[in-house]
């Protein structure tokens with residue numbers, strides 16, 4: 001057991017800030033008188049000094065189960081899914097399963113920062129961590145090709161658009177931005193088919209939508225080594241994501257047991 005790794009998980013999830021509320025700036029206009037009144041104040045107050053915020057009470061359960069979008073934390077996946085990353089990465093190292101680690105859909109970078117920390121902690125220097133994202137949020141649904149994304153509104157959330165510079169800064173914050181961290185910037189459909197990745201030992205898909213999940217599976221699953229792990233972050237909460245996984249498994253006759261991590265995430269070992 002590594003105290004560094006245990007502490008890092010808490011810090012990445014903001015679980016160490018016990019009993020402190022979060023303050024979420026009010027940005028979007030809502031059809032609500034009180035909010036509009038507050039927004040009016042937001043307009044006249046000097047922005048560098050004051051901001052009107054919603055108070056979000058400290059909720060460790062949400063952070064353990066990864067069911068909220070944190071205001072400050074560097075990852076939204078929660079402690080159980082962080083523990084799962086630790087399990088998968090430790091296993092592939094122990095069992096000498098060849099290949100790099102990747103997450104498709106990194107947001108502020110917390111999960112990939114954690115992968116990099118695990119490699120550093122275990123003194124592994126021959127594996128890369130691939131960081132794949134548009135760094136501008138999710139795509140608008142392509143309903144002609146992917147009917148399952150018809151009602152998907154993730155693209156409307158500016159909170160999900162985090163720039164590559166911010167993610168790099170987050171790596172630097174933990175002293176983990178090394179040569180083994182490789183960025184793939186752009187839509188998955190454009191970057192993943194040409195990514196110069198030879199082999200993967202851990203493939204983590206966290207792109208929410210059917211299209212984003214399918215792009216990860218189609219372009220990367222064949223590169224996952226036998227004995228490696230695939231992790232699906234949104235299986236339990238985004239029906240389109242689950243559908244993409246079921247479709248891909250059926251098309252490729254994959255029967256490996258799907259193991260639940262929590263109410264959202266699942267994983268399996270490639271056999």
Ligand SMILES: C[S@@+](CC[C@H](N)C(=O)[O-])C[C@H]1O[C@@H](n2cnc3c(N)ncnc32)[C@H](O)[C@@H]1O
Pocket residue numbers: 074075076077103104105106107108109110111112132133134135136137138139160161162186187188189206207208209211212215
């Ligand atoms: C839910 S967030 C990922 C959370 C992150 N794994 C964490 O540790 O908190 C989803 C991310 O996927 C990215 N994304 C989703 N679909 C994409 C696509 N088709 N191409 C590129 N990026 C995509 C978004 O930009 C966003 O950063």
